[in-house]
Amino acid sequence: MTLATVWFRSPDFVNALYIVAFTLFIIGLRGLTGPNTAVRGNKIAAVGMVIAVVATLLLGERQVHGETLPAIISGWSDVWLIVLGLVIGTAIGIPSAIKVKMTAVPQMVALFNGVGGGAVALISWSEYRHALESGGNPELQILIPTLFAAIIGSVSFWGSNIAFGKLQEILPGRPIQLPGQQFINLALLIISVGCAVLIATGRESEGLFIGILVSAALLGNLVVLPIGGADMPVVISLLNAFTGLSAAAAGIALQNTVLIVAGMIVGASGTILTNLMAVAMNRSVPSIIAGGFGGGTIATGGGDDDTEGKSVRSTSAQDVAIQLAFARLVVIVPGYGMAVAQAQHAVKELTRVLEGKGVEVRFGIHPVAGRMPGHMNVLLAEADVPYDQLKEMDDINPEFPRTDVVLVIGANDVTNPAAKDSPESPIYGMPILEVSNAGAVVVLKRSMGAGFAGIDNPLFYDEKTSLLFGDAKESVGEITAEVQSL
Amino acid sequence: MDLLTEIAILVLAAFVGFEVISKVPNTLHTPLMSGTNAIHGIVLVGALLVVSQASSTLSKVLLVVAVAFGTINVIGGFLVTDRMLSMFKRKPDPVKEEAPADEVES
Numbered sequence: 345m346t347l348a349t350v351w352f353r354s355p356d357f358v359n360a361l362y363i364v365a366f367t368l369f370i371i372g373l374r375g376l377t378g379p380n381t382a383v384r385g386n387k388i389a390a391v392g393m394v395i396a397v398v399a400t401l402l403l404g405e406r407q408v409h410g411e412t413l414p415a416i417i418s419g420w421s422d423v424w425l426i427v428l429g430l431v432i433g434t435a436i437g438i439p440s441a442i443k444v445k446m447t448a449v450p451q452m453v454a455l456f457n458g459v460g461g462g463a464v465a466l467i468s469w470s471e472y473r474h475a476l477e478s479g480g481n482p483e484l485q486i487l488i489p490t491l492f493a494a495i496i497g498s499v500s501f502w503g504s505n506i507a508f509g510k511l512q513e514i515l516p517g518r519p520i521q522l523p524g525q526q527f528i529n530l531a532l533l534i535i536s537v538g539c540a541v542l543i544a545t546g547r548e549s550e551g552l553f554i555g556i557l558v559s560a561a562l563l564g565n566l567v568v569l570p571i572g573g574a575d576m577p578v579v580i581s582l583l584n585a586f587t588g589l590s591a592a593a594a595g596i597a598l599q600n601t602v603l604i605v606a607g608m609i610v611g612a613s614g615t616i617l618t619n620l621m622a623v624a625m626n627r628s629v630p631s632i633i634a635g636g637f638g639g640g641t642i643a644t645g646g647g648d649d650d651t652e653g654k655s656v657r658s659t660s661a662q663d664v665a666i667q668l669a670f671a672r673l674v675v676i677v678p679g680y681g682m683a684v685a686q687a688q689h690a691v692k693e694l695t696r697v698l699e700g701k702g703v704e705v706r707f708g709i710h711p712v713a714g715r716m717p718g719h720m721n722v723l724l725a726e727a728d729v730p731y732d733q734l735k736e737m738d739d740i741n742p743e744f745p746r747t748d749v750v751l752v753i754g755a756n757d758v759t760n761p762a763a764k765d766s767p768e769s770p771i772y773g774m775p776i777l778e779v780s781n782a783g784a785v786v787v788l789k790r791s792m793g794a795g796f797a798g799i800d801n802p803l804f805y806d807e808k809t810s811l812l813f814g815d816a817k818e819s820v821g822e823i824t825a826e827v828q829s830l
Numbered sequence: 831m832d833l834l835t836e837i838a839i840l841v842l843a844a845f846v847g848f849e850v851i852s853k854v855p856n857t858l859h860t861p862l863m864s865g866t867n868a869i870h871g872i873v874l875v876g877a878l879l880v881v882s883q884a885s886s887t888l889s890k891v892l893l894v895v896a897v898a899f900g901t902i903n904v905i906g907g908f909l910v911t912d913r914m915l916s917m918f919k920r921k922p923d924p925v926k927e928e929a930p931a932d933e934v935e936s
């Protein structure tokens with residue numbers, strides 16, 4: 345009896361394991377939607393993944409579309425190829441996931457998403473090569489999903505890389521536009537789909553297939569480049585859904601249930617999540633993508649003229665300490681600046697000291713503060729700020745009129761009144777934290793630079809506002825020391 | 831498995847995906863995105879399925895890269911999600927982290 349006929353290598357047994365795997369994905373995903381079950385949910389999904397991968401490695405000889413395929417591991421050369429891939433992937437994946445700073449997590453998600461899309465594109469390319477080697481184009485029910493997976497996978501890979509580059513600030517966060525962008529993007533889309541149609545209607549050419557991959561790659565680059573940094577979380581979420589869809593398409597081509605189910609669940613849930621994020625920013629997904637196509641609003645310095653030449657009022661840690669210590673209610677509005685300065689523990693300490701003086705402290709968390717929804721909650725939770733002190737935007741906005749001092753720590757766009765007052769602003773319509781309703785506003789900033797979206801903020805020129813320049817962590821530390829000495 | 835069975839599975843999976851995510855607090859958007867990101871690391875299975883078909887050197891290189899990409903997606907995805915979520919857990923004594931700040935705030 346050869347290994348290929350052993351019961352645990354039969355397709356039926358492996359398919360049964362696949363069912364267990366995707367059940368665990370669904371249970372895990374549901375766990376991820378609740379704060380108390382999330383950690384366990386992630387682990388359950390990871391167990392599902394291990395089962396799916398091990399099951400696949402077991403798979404023996406099988407029939408797919410009437411063709412007898414060899415076992416997954418049918419010789420030492422397969423073992424070497426697989427081990428090589430797994431070792432390289434592990435050697436890159438583990439350190440990058442463990443060493444990444446919490447502030448850099450969004451771009452890491454973009455990168456991990458990109459490689460997933462890249463894998464799909466490569467799988468479909470090698471599948472097509474295999475089909476050509478063994479006699480020509482496969483039947484349409486394999487060919488069409490393969491072509492679809494190639495286009496979407498390639499777009500997702502390159503789009504995610506650009507998103508990574510923007511968030512990592514290798515590329516400028518502000519929108520980059522080419523002349524005739526709309527025309528170029530449309531042309532690339534037509535070339536890519538056109539090549540796919542040529543292949544689907546009978547042409548057998550690897551060149552055309554590479555044409556699909558390359559034009560989709562350029563499209564992925566050019567669509568994400570003009571999108572402003574502030575919209576990037578939505579874009580990453582959308583590309584995440586794309587990768588899921590391409591995985592499902594690859595699953596149809598390969599007749600593999602776990603790929604179809606897992607890919608489609610991600611495709612569907614990713615779409616919903618993208619929409620939830622866009623709604624939180626009062627942006628619509630089509631308008632963000634339209635921005636990528638050269639239409640819609642492009643973030644320029646809307647309102648530049650108004651603020652040019654106006655002066656800001658800078659203050660000292662001592663003054664801020666006095667303002668805070670004698671306030672009844674202080675609302676802290678954290679943003680990306682708190683994240684990069686790793687100031688969350690210092691902020692927690694300041695909160696503790698202020699509460700010791702009888703000051704009520706709340707945190708106003710904008711849904712998209714930082715670079716990702718929930719970014720601030722994660723950091724503040726790390727510093728042990730009680731969950732009930734963190735208020736969402738809709739809960740904290742009515743509180744501002746009775747707030748004595750708002751302390752804005754490295755947040756910019758989410759407090760920008762231009763989103764309410766100036767229709768020509770690129771972020772016009774985005775709900776903001778209405779901090780200017782408070783008695784006084786203190787903004788901790790590194791410098792007078794504009795925010796991530798590249799838009800000037802009239803809040804800084806408001807007469808209620810004073811600015812304390814410097815590293816957020818040091819500034820907060822100084823303020824805390826001053827409060828203690830009062 | 832015929833095409834229609836596959837499409838049936840696809841449609842049902844889509845509804846599962848929609849239903850599971852219907853109500854999520856803002857706080858969990860990022861970990862959830864990262865978690866779904868890890869799950870589409872299932873493409874690793876797709877890469878493993880086609881390795882034995884590779885005959886030319888180019889195909890072999892493509893698939894080794896695909897397996898490596900899939901592995902990065904799976905391992906990186908689950909680890910990063912776990913790290914993100916561990917921030918929500920209560921810690922008796924918070925450890926202070928030192929990290930340079932060299933970026934502008936948003």
